[in-house]
Structures are given as structure tokens and as C-alpha cells.
Amino acid sequence: MEMKTIGVLTSGGDAPGMNAAVRAVVRTAIFKGIRVVGIRRGYNGLIDGDIFEMNLRSVSDIIHRGGTVLYTARSPEFKTEEGMQKAVDTCHKEGIDGIVVIGGDGSYRGARDLSLRGIPCVGLPGTIDNDISSTDYTIGFDTAMNTAMEMVDRLRDTTQSHERCSVVEVMGRRAGYLALQTGVAVGATSILVPEVPYDIDRDIVARMRKTQMSGKKHFIVVVAEGVGGVQELAKEIEARTGIESRATILGHVQRGGSPTVRDRVMASQMGHQAVELLSQGIGNRVVCFRGDKILNKDIYEALAEQKEFDFNLYRIAHEISI
Amino acid sequence: MEMKTIGVLTSGGDAPGMNAAVRAVVRTAIFKGIRVVGIRRGYNGLIDGDIFEMNLRSVSDIIHRGGTVLYTARSPEFKTEEGMQKAVDTCHKEGIDGIVVIGGDGSYRGARDLSLRGIPCVGLPGTIDNDISSTDYTIGFDTAMNTAMEMVDRLRDTTQSHERCSVVEVMGRRAGYLALQTGVAVGATSILVPEVPYDIDRDIVARMRKTQMSGKKHFIVVVAEGVGGVQELAKEIEARTGIESRATILGHVQRGGSPTVRDRVMASQMGHQAVELLSQGIGNRVVCFRGDKILNKDIYEALAEQKEFDFNLYRIAHEISI
């Protein structure tokens, strides 16, 4: 099967680096003599035919921009048989021979279903949470970690000046990757993640007391969104330790901003590989990062994988943050 | 009266630039041959005698640090006659002839009371809210505005990618200065401040509709802490416009971070002037910024002043943010 035209879309939550991935897809395709169209608002654009021709200059000066120039949205309609059929019809009508889908596991399921219906799709991992099981790294994760870290570094100033405890919620509904990395990077006294149950006395209060005995009077506790309850936790810590405690939820600010080098380079490489696959007529694959290599695998297998939490880093964090 | 020794303390909420002010106080005093002592944790340090000798190197490499190396705290005890007496006793015991107090209106009242009891004090305006009536500018305001703006710039990426409305609460319990400046700087569709009552339909919904008609699909609404209620407001906006709306509270992150040029330079000039005054035996004054000049005035007068909200800028914001 020859690829004459490929489409590209971003789906699910936006992540810094998505634009760099779109740029790499467009440029690699054109380099290979393949026509590219942009699909707006994720799978909705495929259903509604919201599609436009892209050229080298469509992706100029976007590599450093957060968000996604293709817009993104969730698409409940795409999960229905009718929506899926409309999408397939659009592909036929527009002559789209294959699609690069940038998003998370939910987006991958759509890519798999489209592939099954004869439109080869390749998925790229794009989410700030790094919670895609088939890859060690997702586009947007590095930027989000650094944004969270910089925000906690600012909090540190006021926490230290007032000799308080700051309880900070970072993103990560299902996974503690962002909380763990951020927590290590800011030297948090305690890090709470969904993967590890915690005991407030053992894991927070006792650690604060031990640290206090060595002369330190301010504390940072990093909590993953999936653990939650930071307002109550701050009150509880204050009640048990007598140290004034304040909760902060970093929120959506973590999703935005200009991507870091790592996100831009990773997105460029992944976007390139996605087109390499499609140009050979290969679909139903996801691009992933394992070890230090960019690989690809079958979407079915990808969706079935389990990802391990880095318990070793978690243990190191506890040893060195007293 | 000859000043042999002066003390310096930071009081109330911390603000970026306080360290630059402390540095200027210490260095100017030493330049003039005056001994300087640091007083820790605001007026508490004066009550408890938590005082230490400072030299040129005590303030090395702090000009760029957020927070305050002297720590800060509120001091309910200082408001009692007994606490005040302890503070005066400490001054006599330690040979402190005058004090520079860096903080807000509450701290100024303490400075006035100490001055009345024979310890000349000079107040410096330090608060991120810019809500000190006697001055156009307070140390920390510029940094806080820029921090808030950068955070909203990040939110803009995700707001735009998802075509949402972001309702963002910035600091400012009593005043909308921070909200107004931030709102203008991010091009907010609407800015809500305590100084101006608002009507959700006229001031938000109608403006969003008008903007929408010209082709824009994402919106930012900046709300001062003193107006509050951003969660409910986001729900209400979504209900009335059908546009997905999300609330974000920027929180204490706005208090920290390395100070901007303006905060460092202003703090340096103000700290310098405070010591100029004390070195001439002049107390019961506050340093302030009016027009483009650093001046000083009587604390009583300073506390009695009223500050005007910049309604002209507020009006401009509404004309150009459609």
C-alpha cells in the first residue's frame, strides 16, 4: 500500500512538545514526498471533516510553543459505531491513507480501531503524566516536571521565611511519576504517590520530627493528585506537629509552557519515526521510548503492558531527604 | 542623638526583594560607620532577644534570593503592653538606637509605637499586594505580578488548545492592583477586583460573546483573591455560555522567587534612604515611592492615607481586550 496522504491529530489532554511532534510529522512526510493534512480537535475533526492542507511553513516557529496548534478535545462520538464510520468516510473522501495520533492510552484505542477499519494509524505518547504503560517517556513529562519544580522552588522561599510546612499537590491522577521526580528534585521531606500507601505518622510526622532535630524548620510535602486531600492533610500535619502548614494545588499551570529540550527532541524523533512507519504502510503501532531507544510496538500489546513504579528512586528519596 | 547601632527586621508576609532591602540597610550603615544587628522573625526577635551582629559579608549573595534571610512572623505578643516593653528592654540591653522595619501597614504600626517609646524606627514597604496606602510601589509587587503573569501565560497554552475559559485567582485580599496589572498583561477578557462591583452578564458573559463573534474561542478571566469564588464563577460561566470553564488558584507560589530588577533596585534605594534617615536621628518615618521619587513621610500620616485604584487603566483594559 502506497501512502500518498497522511493526516495528523492531537487528542486528549494537551502537552508541551505536541507542536514539536506535529512539526516533525509534517516535515518528515514532505521530505519523503508524502502529502500531509492537519485534523483539528482530535477525532472530532475526523468526524466533522475539519481538515486542512499542511506545508513546510504550516509548522514554522511552533517548536517552542506549548499547547497544540491542531487543538485537542475528547470525542465521545468517536467511540460510537456511527462516529467511527463517519471518521472512516472522511478519510476516504479526503484521501487520507494513514494517520499519526498524538495522545494517551485513550487515543491509542481510537488509533487501533481505525487501523482495524483499514486506516493505518501510528500512536505517539503525549501526556504530561507519563502514565502510558508502553513507554518509559511521554512527550510533555519533562516540561511538566520542571514547571512543577520551579513552582515548588518559589514556594520554598516563603515556606523557609515563615518556617512552615508546604503541602503541594502536583498532577498525576493515576500515577505518581510526576510527584516522585518533582519530590526528589525539590528535596521534599515526604512524597505521597498512589502506588505506595502511606501512614501520616510514620511517613510524614516522624520524618519532620527527625529533620527538625537536626535543625531544619521548614518542610515540603509533595502529593500526587491521585492521592489528593492536601487541604485536610495540611490541617492534620499542623495538628500533629504544631508547625504551621499550608496546602497548594499547582493545577493546570503544569500543562503549559514552552517545552524543554528533552520534550522537543523526543517529540521530533518520535514524529519522525511515526512517518517512517506509515511511509512503509505499517499501521496499528505505537512509538515508544525504552532504555535509550525509540522503538515501536503493536497497539494491542502496548495497551496490555504494565509499567513499573521506580521504587528504587522512591527509597533513595527517603534516605537523602532528612 | 547619635546612632551607634541600628537593627533591621522583616515582618508580616514575606516578599521578594526583602533581602535586597536588608542588604542595602546593612551595607549603607557600615558605609556610614554604624554597627548593624539583625533581628530574627520580626518583632518576635526583639521580644526574645534573637539578635545577631551583621557585617558586609552577612548579606553577600542574597540580593537575588526570594524570601527573607531574617525570617518573618506575625507577633501577637508585640501588640500587648508587656510585649512592647520587652522589645524596648531588648533595644536598651543590646544598645539598639534605631530600627529599620520592612513590612506592611501592620508592621508600620509597631514601628510607630516603638518610635513613641524612644526607639526611632523607619518603615519600608514590603508586600507583594502593593496595598500600602502611603506608597505607589511596594517591594515584591513587580516580582509577584510577573510570576502571576508567567503562570497565566502557561495556562493560556492549555486554554487555547482546548478552547476553554480559564478563571484565575491571583493574590490581593484587600486590593486589586495585582489582578489589574496581571489582567492587562495577559490580555484577560475580564478582570474582577474588589474596588469595582461586577455583573456576570455584563462584565463577563457579554464580553465573551462579543469576542467569540470575532472568532476567538478561548478566554481568560482574572479575579482578585478579595473577590474570590472562582470555582463557582467558572461553573456559572460554563452554565451561561456553554464554554468549558476551569478555575485555578495561583496561591502562595506568587510570594516567592528571585526578585526582578525593579524590586531589587527599589529595595536598594529604599534601604539606603532608611539608613540615611536613622543616621540623622530621624525616626517615626516611612519610606515611600511617589511619582518617580523615593520620599519619606511621618508614620501617622502614612497610615491615614488613602490610595486610589487606577480606574483609567481598568477602562483601557476593557477597551483593548476583546
Place this chain on the structure above:
Amino acid sequence: MEMKTIGVLTSGGDAPGMNAAVRAVVRTAIFKGIRVVGIRRGYNGLIDGDIFEMNLRSVSDIIHRGGTVLYTARSPEFKTEEGMQKAVDTCHKEGIDGIVVIGGDGSYRGARDLSLRGIPCVGLPGTIDNDISSTDYTIGFDTAMNTAMEMVDRLRDTTQSHERCSVVEVMGRRAGYLALQTGVAVGATSILVPEVPYDIDRDIVARMRKTQMSGKKHFIVVVAEGVGGVQELAKEIEARTGIESRATILGHVQRGGSPTVRDRVMASQMGHQAVELLSQGIGNRVVCFRGDKILNKDIYEALAEQKEFDFNLYRIAHEISI
């Protein structure tokens, strides 16, 4: 004279905040029912007829962008009688009744000449150097200062770790405003500006020795571009003090970046005022900032003014940076 259509252009070196000014011009004009056209590449666009219609959305999401969406260039042809006549012809042909010119003194002269030929022009001060005599503040100055400061803050880390002296050149060919503010903000041991002659022994070496005696071992010397010679100066300092010295030229990086709050707000207010003037048929004026007010004045007078260097701040810097 009724203004039906106004044009806007950016001229000379670009500066962060120019986009915010363009946005304010466009939006204010449309708010007043005036048509706006963009003129590309400064006066060249006027000569070549490189002009396009602008609407509310032409300036969406540019307030936070550095550079200028209208592009900028110097225009030698515009200084000739022939070029000037072409520009006037374009205005007549395109129905341009008045122009907002954003740039420096050179751009003001063009605005004056056009005004004389019946096209009322209003100048806005846009340059990172703050070297426009008629105004206390120029759009871009605050951003450039903060960029320079952040870069020197980074240099400080390595200067301190290696116990060196860093000699840093910041922009400012004709004026030391940027060097002075940056120097105070980073706590430079010495600040060299074109406005003040210096003696290497008295103003650098002696100050370093004095500082060294109090225990400090790293030094920063900030030098304005107009003083220059940082490579040689670094060698000379090393020869005279025995302290390893390194020169760094910050360069064009200082011109770019997302504008600060102050630049965005100032540009918004100035752009608004420029259209207020033109809408009343008033030309041959420049908008300026004096004290704490945005004012306007005759271009002839503006070009004839002299601006004073802040010798008081320069003196304070020397007292507190030991």
C-alpha cells in the same frame, strides 16, 4: 480632520512589548470605529505598499510574544526626498489618514517629516536601551534589564564556584541605563557607563581589594556596550589583581523574550494614547512617560530634549556593593 483609517508600523531595533503596543493600537482604533492597516518592515512597507488590513483577531495572542509581528527594518530610502514622496503617495492611495510609529529617535524624525507632509503621525518609544531623551521609560527596557540580570545571575554561579571576576558587557551603545540598573540588581562591584569616565585602579581594582579584605572572593563588573573593551579589561584586571577574570558579551539575547508585565502594560497604555491623539486629528506628537504619567509632546520638542543619568543611583550602587 476625520480619521477613517490609521496605519501602524514598527521601526528600528525590535523590542519586547512592541507587539503589545501594536495590539493596543489596533484594538483601540477598532473600539473607536477607525479602520486599521498594518505596515510591514517599518518605513519600507510604506514605500513599497506592503500594507494589510488588520482586525481584532490580527492581534490575538501576541501580547506575550517578543519581537514584532509587523517586522522591522531600517530604511535609508525613506530618508531621501524620493522615498518620502513614495511613502506619502502610498498613504494617499491606501487612504491612510494617520500613522502610529513605534521606534526610537530615528523613527521619530521620520514621523515628524511625514507629519509635515500632511500625514499626522504619533511616535511611541520602543527600544531596549531606554535612550530616548523625551521619556523616562521606553517599551522593552524592563524586559531587557531582567534578561540581562538573569544571565548575570547564572554567571554568578560559575564566578562564585571558581572564585573569579566576571566582566560582563550589557547593551547600551550611547547610554548606561541598562548597565546601571542591571549592575545594581546583581550587586556588581563596579559599573562602567558612558556617562561617567572611569579609572581602573580607583573604580575597579581598589574596590575589589576592599571587598576581598572583608572575605569575598568573586566579583562582577558590569560594563555598558558604549564603554566596551571587556576582553582587554578582563585581562587588565587579572594582571593587576591576580584574580582570574573572564569577559562575557551578553549580546542580542537581550533584545528578545516574552515581555514583562511592565512592558506589556506600558505598551498597552501608550498604544491607547497614540490612537486617542490621532482620533482627534492630532499628529506630530510622541507619547512619553514622565514621573508616573503617560503624556505626549511635540516631536520637535521631544527630539531636542536632554535626558539625565541617575547619578544618585550610581552613587548608592557604589556605597552598597562592597
Place this chain on the structure above:
Amino acid sequence: MEMKTIGVLTSGGDAPGMNAAVRAVVRTAIFKGIRVVGIRRGYNGLIDGDIFEMNLRSVSDIIHRGGTVLYTARSPEFKTEEGMQKAVDTCHKEGIDGIVVIGGDGSYRGARDLSLRGIPCVGLPGTIDNDISSTDYTIGFDTAMNTAMEMVDRLRDTTQSHERCSVVEVMGRRAGYLALQTGVAVGATSILVPEVPYDIDRDIVARMRKTQMSGKKHFIVVVAEGVGGVQELAKEIEARTGIESRATILGHVQRGGSPTVRDRVMASQMGHQAVELLSQGIGNRVVCFRGDKILNKDIYEALAEQKEFDFNLYRIAHEISI
């Protein structure tokens, strides 16, 4: 052999994340009941006996600071037999049983020589250039890349506004890793590295022309320090293309700044592993990062390794940056 006391030093050029590594070494040692001393100014401190006791609080609030709190310096004396002997004597006198050396290949050779003389040493890779052959990653590299990228992003604004070509020199005397990553991240039209000879017409001019034909008018060329000659190159590009070209040398600014998440986390893990090794009496090793694992290897072997340039990424860069 039981480790009662270990020392830690930083050597060679400073790098962001060195403080995070020192912190991890100190905290891990104390966690294991081992005493730790800090050695100032690299191997010089060992020769001069400039050594101090460290505790949990010696490394508080340094994880986010650039530079190194232990200072660093090159030590020609240490390379002599006499200097080496003095260092060994200091270890015996101070009871230092093992040392963690943070630095580059030069520092590793010192660590090897000390190990040979009975003082077990473990090397940690710390340099912004990533030019240590035995490891895929060096502490400081990620921060330096991001600093360089942010600076070029600022240059992009002015490059674009003036439709110029910017020729930017980034650090890397012997290796193009930093230039390659930065170049990909900023979407540079051409990237010049010491590993790949270049032809100005084929690799720069022809690429600029091709890009120009598609409508782009501004260009960024990233050049590694080891290639050099950016001033001449800019002139040559301007002569051959007619496009105004400017050279910028980013310089030492790239060495400083608060470390990124990656540098802080990597440094924490590596510092932890170094103490794990020493605590088992194992010396003459370096810690390294390979694939996605932190490993360690013999210093002799480490120094003999060759590192490959990522030609694949280099190729991708050329395909997608037109």
C-alpha cells in the same frame, strides 16, 4: 576495609547539579553512619588540608542552586608526585578512608591515582558538555542545554523581526552533544559540530535557499565551540546569501543557573550510588548512566572508552529543519 570517614570534592569546570550530588553523598553517608568531610577547591583542598566536617544541615537548601558550594579549581600541583603525596598525607592525617570526586575525565585520572595509593575513590560525571566517554549522561548537561535553548529562543524573536540569520556558538570544545540537542530543539537550519566536517555551501547556504523558497526569511545556525569562527561564518553567510547575518557567543552563562529536574534527580541517584560503593570498600570506580540504568565501572576502563555521536539524530535534524 571499613569506611569511617569519606570526603567529597568537586573538580574541573562547575556544572549545575553538582550541589545536588554533594547533598546526596553527604546524606547517604550519614544515613549509613559514615562521617563526611567536605574538601574545598578540588584536589587543592586535599593538598592544602582545606577540609571541613559536614552534617545533614550543611547541604540544606542547596539542591536548587547552580555552581558548587565546595568551590572548584584545576590543580596542576596535584599532577606532580609531590602534590599527590601531600594529598595522601592529608587523607591519613584527617582519617579520610575514601573520596567521592565529582568532575570530568581529568578529575577521574586523579581519582584513579589516589585509588592506586590506597585511598579508594569513586568518580561522578559532572560537566555541562556531556563529553565523558564512559557515560551517556553527565550532571549539568540537561540544564546547560535548556539554558542554551532559552537563549536561542530569545534570539529567535529578534532574528525573526529583522528577517536575519543568527549564527550562535554554544559550548562544547571537544564535542557537539550540546550543539546537536540545542540545534534540534530550536529547529536550527544548520548544526555544525566537531564530529562532522561541513561545507558552507552544501550545509548552510543551500539549506537556507531551499528554506527561503518555501517562504521563510529568518534562520538560525547553531555552531559548537569546537568548530568556532562564528564571526567569520556570519560574514561569509551574509556575503553568499545577501541575508543579514549576526554572530552570538552564548558563553559562560550556559554553565550556571538552577539545575533542571533531570540534573537534580540524576545527581541524587549518582551521589547515592557512589557512597554505596565506598561503603563496601570499593574504589577506583566511576558511576555512569547507560541506557536507562545507573551503573559503575572501573576507572581504567572508563577512561579508555569511546563515545559515539548520535548521527541518527543529526540526520533527522536535517530532514525536519527546512
